[in-house]
Amino acid sequence: MKNLIRVLLLFWSFYTHSQSAQLTFEQGQWQQVLAKAQQAGKPIFLYAYTPGCHFCKQMEQTVFPDTMVSNYYHQTFINYKVNIEEGEGLTLAKQYDILSFPRYLYFDEQGKLLHISGGAKPANAFVEDGKNAFNPQKAYFQLKDRYDQGDRSPELLYLFSFALSESGQSRDLYNKVYCSISKLNQLNL
Known part of the structure; x- marks a missing residue:
């Protein structure tokens, strides 16, 4: 009986962890993210959004919580999210010619652009998009x-x-x- 309870608790722990997976983003300024990427030797994923963007909200609600997405992006990238309607986001939008939303930019660890894409897409296509940055x-x-x-x-x-x-x-x-x-x-x- 004790073994059954342990197995159920283990299963429940795994289940609740997988349900709470979420793609998370670094806090701070772009220069801090660049410095962290160089120090860690990891590429950067930049998610450019606007608060009123329907497809941005769709990605945040349906794709970013996906376990496959969060696992891949956390293992592979330093993730950074920026609202391109204000502050530093305005500067980055001009610097990287961000014309539509959501926009996904992929950089190497030195800050060199590798890949750009955008739009709403399913989780598996979003992971593939991250892989395309290196292809x-x-x-x-x-x-x-x-x-x-x-x-x-x-x-x-x-x-x-x-x-x-x-x-x-x-x-x-x-x-x-x-x-x-x-x-x-x-x-x-």
Whole structure:
């Protein structure tokens, strides 16, 4: 009987812990977060939101509490949340060209941008998004660097078009890449 009670208590403890998982964010200023990331040797996840954003609230209520999300993001990143309508958030929005919400920016431990995306998405896609920051075939800024250096291979254009559509960045650049893909498709007909 005592063993059964212990097993039930252990199960209940595990169950309540898994129910209370929540993605948490560092407090303080951006420069403090950068310093902590350098010291810990961990990349940074920056969540840019606005209080009135419907999709931001949706992510906070349905995805950030997910155990898979909180485990992955806590193990992998220093997490930081900023309201881009006030204070330091206004500066970061201008500095990183944050045009829509929610916006997710991924930096290496030195503060170099790796990847950007946004929008509401399910938990598994949000975890995949965090993994994409380290994947040279999906990380927005690695693909953009290749494009800026003149790579117009079909593979790069294809990959970069997906990263651009997720990034919420320059519509003009997206149109240029899409036109390049259209030209390649016409040549292959």
